[in-house]
Amino acid sequence: MEFRVKMEDQDVGPRIKANITEIGDGVREAMRESATNAATQIKERGTQDITSAGKFGGDWVDALKADITETQRTVTLEAGYEPKGPPVTYWGVFQYGATITAKGPKGLMTWPNKSGFSVNGTVPAFISKSWVVIPKKFHLIEIIDEVAQETAAAFASVLEGHTDG
Numbered sequence: 001m002e003f004r005v006k007m008e009d010q011d012v013g014p015r016i017k018a019n020i021t022e023i024g025d026g027v028r029e030a031m032r033e034s035a036t037n038a039a040t041q042i043k044e045r046g047t048q049d050i051t052s053a054g055k056f057g058g059d060w061v062d063a064l065k066a067d068i069t070e071t072q073r074t075v076t077l078e079a080g081y082e083p084k085g086p087p088v089t090y091w092g093v094f095q096y097g098a099t100i101t102a103k104g105p106k107g108l109m110t111w112p113n114k115s116g117f118s119v120n121g122t123v124p125a126f127i128s129k130s131w132v133v134i135p136k137k138f139h140l141i142e143i144i145d146e147v148a149q150e151t152a153a154a155f156a157s158v159l160e161g162h163t164d165g
Contacts, residue, residue, distance in 0.1 A: 065079065065081070091138065
């Protein structure tokens with residue numbers, strides 16, 4: 001099928017080309033804006049999640065990344081967790097939860113009793129256990145997934161604002 005438009009005394013080719021370029025620029029700007037908004041949301045929500053999980057902050061928050069890269073055709077947001085070293089490298093324990101079992105010769109893990117735990121009214125200086133359960137405390141993967149879904153819906157709105165002429 002072929003569709004042709006002919007207008008007398010007017011050259012529509014340059015106008016169509018200009019409109020297509022303008023639309024393309026609008027799409028590109030909408031992609032940038034959507035990626036920037038998503039990165040901001042991931043960082044803000046992720047920081048809130050990490051700091052509300054307990055004694056986490058600093059290096060734990062800094063390890064959450066939301067970086068934007070561009071090529072000629074794409075705008076890409078890469079979000080994830082990139083710890084630089086211990087203890088932050090164990091973030092997965094707090095993202096998923098874990099059961100940690102003692103590996104030493106005595107079969108016990110021992111740590112200072114800072115919680116005030118007592119046995120028959122006596123507060124021991126140390127606590128020992130053969131295993132501990134660390135509950136899920138972080139929700140970073142869920143936050144990234146939520147923001148991705150919200151961004152898809154928001155992109156249409158942002159795109160509309162950049163391509164209206």
